[in-house]
Amino acid sequence: MYTITNDIDVRDMARGAVLLGSGGGGDPYVGELYLRNQLAEGRSPSIIAASELADDAFVVSIAGVGAPTVIIEHLVSTHTLLRLLEASETFYGRKIDALISAEIGGVNSMFPLALGTRAGIPIVDGDGMGRAFPHLEMTTFGVYGCAATPSVLMDDSGNVVHVHTKTNRIAEEVVRSVCASLGSMIFGSFYPMSGRQVKQLTVHHTVTHTLEIGRRIRTARDSQLDPVKGVLQFLNAPAEGRHAREIFNGRIVDVVHETRDGWHWGCVLIASGAGREPEFRIEIQNEYLVARHHGRTVTIVPDLIAILDAESAEPLTAEMLAYGQRVRVIGYSAAPIMRRPECLKVFGPRLFGLDEDFRPVEELQGAE
Amino acid sequence: MNTVAPVLGVDVGGTNTDAVIMVGDEVIVAAKRSTTPDVGDGLIAVARAVLDEAKMSPSSLSAVMIGTTQFINAFVQRRDLTQVAAVRVALPKTDGIPPMVGWPQDLVDVVGRHGYLVSGGSFYDGREYADLDTEALAQVARDIKDKGIRAIALTSGFAPVRPDIEQRAAEVILRAHPEADITLSHEVGGLGLIDRENAALINSSLRQLSRKVVTSLQGALGQLGVGAPIYLSQNDGTLISTDYATRFPIVTCSAGPTNSIRGAAFLTGLQDAIVMDIGGTTTDLGFLVKGFPRETATAHLIGGVRTNFRMPDVLSIALGGGTRVRGSADAVSLGPDSVGYELTRRSLIFGGADLTTTDIAVRAGHVSLGDPSKVSSIEQSLVDATLDRIHLQIEDSIDQMKTSSQPVPVILVGGGHIILSRALRGTSKVHRPRHADVANAVGAAISMVSGRVDRMFDFAAGREVALDQAKEEARSAAIAAGAVPDSVEIVELTELPMTHMRTSAVQVKVRAVGKLRVGAL
Numbered sequence: 001m002y003t004i005t006n007d008i009d010v011r012d013m014a015r016g017a018v019l020l021g022s023g024g025g026g027d028p029y030v031g032e033l034y035l036r037n038q039l040a041e042g043r044s045p046s047i048i049a050a051s052e053l054a055d056d057a058f059v060v061s062i063a064g065v066g067a068p069t070v071i072i073e074h075l076v077s078t079h080t081l082l083r084l085l086e087a088s089e090t091f092y093g094r095k096i097d098a099l100i101s102a103e104i105g106g107v108n109s110m111f112p113l114a115l116g117t118r119a120g121i122p123i124v125d126g127d128g129m130g131r132a133f134p135h136l137e138m139t140t141f142g143v144y145g146c147a148a149t150p151s152v153l154m155d156d157s158g159n160v161v162h163v164h165t166k167t168n169r170i171a172e173e174v175v176r177s178v179c180a181s182l183g184s185m186i187f188g189s190f191y192p193m194s195g196r197q198v199k200q201l202t203v204h205h206t207v208t209h210t211l212e213i214g215r216r217i218r219t220a221r222d223s224q225l226d227p228v229k230g231v232l233q234f235l236n237a238p239a240e241g242r243h244a245r246e247i248f249n250g251r252i253v254d255v256v257h258e259t260r261d262g263w264h265w266g267c268v269l270i271a272s273g274a275g276r277e278p279e280f281r282i283e284i285q286n287e288y289l290v291a292r293h294h295g296r297t298v299t300i301v302p303d304l305i306a307i308l309d310a311e312s313a314e315p316l317t318a319e320m321l322a323y324g325q326r327v328r329v330i331g332y333s334a335a336p337i338m339r340r341p342e343c344l345k346v347f348g349p350r351l352f353g354l355d356e357d358f359r360p361v362e363e364l365q366g367a368e
Numbered sequence: 369m370n371t372v373a374p375v376l377g378v379d380v381g382g383t384n385t386d387a388v389i390m391v392g393d394e395v396i397v398a399a400k401r402s403t404t405p406d407v408g409d410g411l412i413a414v415a416r417a418v419l420d421e422a423k424m425s426p427s428s429l430s431a432v433m434i435g436t437t438q439f440i441n442a443f444v445q446r447r448d449l450t451q452v453a454a455v456r457v458a459l460p461k462t463d464g465i466p467p468m469v470g471w472p473q474d475l476v477d478v479v480g481r482h483g484y485l486v487s488g489g490s491f492y493d494g495r496e497y498a499d500l501d502t503e504a505l506a507q508v509a510r511d512i513k514d515k516g517i518r519a520i521a522l523t524s525g526f527a528p529v530r531p532d533i534e535q536r537a538a539e540v541i542l543r544a545h546p547e548a549d550i551t552l553s554h555e556v557g558g559l560g561l562i563d564r565e566n567a568a569l570i571n572s573s574l575r576q577l578s579r580k581v582v583t584s585l586q587g588a589l590g591q592l593g594v595g596a597p598i599y600l601s602q603n604d605g606t607l608i609s610t611d612y613a614t615r616f617p618i619v620t621c622s623a624g625p626t627n628s629i630r631g632a633a634f635l636t637g638l639q640d641a642i643v644m645d646i647g648g649t650t651t652d653l654g655f656l657v658k659g660f661p662r663e664t665a666t667a668h669l670i671g672g673v674r675t676n677f678r679m680p681d682v683l684s685i686a687l688g689g690g691t692r693v694r695g696s697a698d699a700v701s702l703g704p705d706s707v708g709y710e711l712t713r714r715s716l717i718f719g720g721a722d723l724t725t726t727d728i729a730v731r732a733g734h735v736s737l738g739d740p741s742k743v744s745s746i747e748q749s750l751v752d753a754t755l756d757r758i759h760l761q762i763e764d765s766i767d768q769m770k771t772s773s774q775p776v777p778v779i780l781v782g783g784g785h786i787i788l789s790r791a792l793r794g795t796s797k798v799h800r801p802r803h804a805d806v807a808n809a810v811g812a813a814i815s816m817v818s819g820r821v822d823r824m825f826d827f828a829a830g831r832e833v834a835l836d837q838a839k840e841e842a843r844s845a846a847i848a849a850g851a852v853p854d855s856v857e858i859v860e861l862t863e864l865p866m867t868h869m870r871t872s873a874v875q876v877k878v879r880a881v882g883k884l885r886v887g888a889l
Contacts (some may be wrong), residue, residue, distance in 0.1 A: 005881040007470070011727045029562075029674075030465065030562075033465045033469045033562065034464045034465055034468050036469055036470055037464065037465055037466065037469045040469065046836065067492075069492070069559060069875055070492055072559060072561060072562070072563075073492070073525050073526050073559060073561045074461045074462065074525060074561075075458075075461060075462040075465050075561060075562070076460075076464035077460060077461055077462065077463045077464055077465060078463055078464040079460065079463055080460070088773060114464070118428070136531040156461045156497070157460060157497060157498070158460075183492070183495075183497060184491070184492060187705070311768060324657075324662065336565070
């Protein structure tokens with residue numbers, strides 16, 4: 001168990017959560033301020049390793065579901081989240097022993113932390129994907145048999161919807177419809193699990209990773225070192241099963257965004273410092289899916305792609321990309337559990353309409 | 369712009385007040401005076417200087433354009449700010465993040481922490497999720513009145529979609545607190561409640577100062593006998609009326625660098641270049657794209673507070689004409705400290721004891737300044753090593769600003785440019801235009817007017833239809849702001865689609881810019 005007590009740590013975590021969001025997951029700024037307000041009010045989170053849970057402990061994921069442009073207006077209501085906790089305990093008929101993030105990338109890294117802090121419930125150091133994904137079923141929890149529902153959904157006006165579906169895929173569809181009906185922003189409790197399940201199915205230590213990633217970028221920056229190298233020193237740890245490298249360095253020459261079927265699609269084209277011709281292309285469906293150099297794949301989902309501001313190494317979400325920006329791109333391996341065949345059937349490249357198989361970033365030839 | 373009527377361009381900076389008189393595209397005269405505690409005095413001094421030199425009567429001026437860093441400097445230095453109350457109409461939403469979370473403590477100490485939340489607000493599609501709680505709002509207004517606070521920043525959920533909710537709420541507040549001076553968030557920001565609320569709060573805290581400064585500037589010009597309309601420069605290099613400036617001082621907060629970059633563009637005729645403003649302590653690099661400064665893409669902090677204002681992308685490095693030089697030829701070090709405005713007292717050539725970059729430039733024979741005999745004993749090897757370091761640092765910073773390895777032209781402005789004497793790697797040409805030291809005032813004098821749109825559009829009827837509507841709204845806004853209709857151009861268009869929605873709602877931002885119709889605002 002450990003805690004964090006200052007704003008610098010929270011900001012580091014938010015920065016790390018953007019990097020792990022692989023372009024999606026929403027700007028964690030709202031979650032960051034929510035957690036900072038908890039610290040300002042004198043509370044601090046208890047972050048525990050999954051191994052610290054009792055096997056029969058009861059753990060749920062609390063997540064916000066909605067459009068990034070709506071979250072930045074509706075923010076978050078403590079009143080709603082405390083009611084959601086209460087309604088969930090009543091609904092499940094059990095006291096909640098710990099909260100876990102389903103999605104560490106982006107804003108949903110912060111909501112369980114802040115709510116756990118507010119309610120005095122520990123937060124598990126891990127999540128269900130080690131990144132961000134667009135669908136509710138795309139979690140290690142789901143792949144290994146844990147159901148996303150029964151689940152309690154709630155909006156800020158007090159509307160409550162109980163969802164209990166046959167499959168996690170259908171849960172995704174239902175939750176999305178409910179979200180659209182309630183103003184495009186709701187909160188819910190998902191993936192009720194036992195402590196034993198959490199230990200087996202979690203992508204571990206990702207809360208700590210957000211903190212460490214943000215810290216490496218900040219400290220390298222403060223000491224005038226290359227912050228991209230600084231963060232790579234942490235991310236690339238083959239002995240611990242983590243592989244990362246810089247896969248491109250250049251200037252954005254085009255960004256295409258469009259909304260299709262309620263999803264954010266697009267692509268970003270990057271030219272190297274010397275030329276105007278786009279050499280590097282990243283496909284976007286909410287998250288960065290695949291990065292190709294001259295058509296050759298260099299990183300592909302579920303491995304992560306992070307686009308960083310070339311100077312500050314501040315990680316950029318897809319919404320933040322703009323023509324002319326100088327960026328550096330990192331390819332980062334998903335956790336080993338995420339690369340297993342059964343996982344690739346749920347969130348491998350073909351699930352995103354890409355006509356190729358997954359290949360690990362460390363086995364693909366680099367762009368440079 | 370009228371090609372024969374003279375205009376007065378002024379830059380009221382922290383240290384100096386600069387002025388130029390321009391007729392058409394020509395700078396007729398320029399002058400520089402110290403900024404005074406009451407900014408009107410400095411304005412009178414500098415305006416009189418240029419008018420006298422040009423032998424013009426004050427009444428011959430057709431317009432006065434003023435750029436000033438007074439408001440941003442006051443906010444950053446936490447001075448002349450008023451206490452301000454934050455009223456947010458958004459319950460039952462947003463209570464997890466009350467107003468001013470994350471604000472620097474030294475700022476909260478000055479403006480106070482007076483946050484209030486009441487019910488009301490809109491969904492993205494304009495439906496209200498809660499009725500405006502007028503009773504609670506009236507109570508809040510009375511409480512603020514009892515605290516003796518007049519400045520109020522009022523923010524409601526999705527105000528850019530439903531500005532009328534903020535307007536109704538303001539009426540309720542004014543009934544209970546007639547002296548209230550309210551900034552409505554939708555008037556100063558787009559989507560993003562926290563950033564917009566922050567902008568409204570900053571604006572509110574500056575309004576009293578803005579009235580004082582604008583009154584002083586108007587009074588000064590009136591005293592001189594200038595009858596021409598007065599405009600202020602805003603962030604994007606376009607003009608606003610003095611009345612608008614007193615209500616929305618926040619929109620002037622990055623006008624300083626913008627005017628400097630645009631002034632440099634004008635003085636050289638370049639549309640695409642790096643503009644390097646070398647002062648005594650720092651060098652600021654900006655990037656000129658199609659005649660306008662390149663803006664940053666990420667969040668912007670104003671005095672430690674995040675807002676959604678876009679700012680010129682400026683890189684500052686600690687190197688200027690007053691930067692101190694230490695060490696020997698084989699291990700020379702530059703700054704980062706500078707003797708700053710004390711250059712004329714502390715540097716060697718002016719009889720001081722500190723070796724500065726300017727001393728090196730004089731020793732190298734690039735410029736004659738002060739007493740060269742004071743630096744004649746400096747070894748040539750140290751001079752060469754220092755010049756190597758200066759040029760290397762500048763070249764590195766140019767490289768950081770560039771978007772490609774193609775050589776770019778560089779425009780040098782600011783008094784410190786004398787420290788550069790060699791060709792610069794990565795540049796096609798280094799321009800040192802005449803009047804470079806008053807580029808800010810020139811930038812103010814050549815300003816245009818703009819109109820902006822930032823809201824949700826429904827793409828159901830087709831993207832082109834919606835974008836045409838957005839462009840038309842921006843164009844109309846520019847004309848309403850005083851642009852000559854034929855001159856209005858769309859200079860920026862951004863689309864941000866929304867996920868998790870049934871409708872095809874897209875956030876569209878458009879900016880239109882046109883030439884000022886003299887006497888229009």
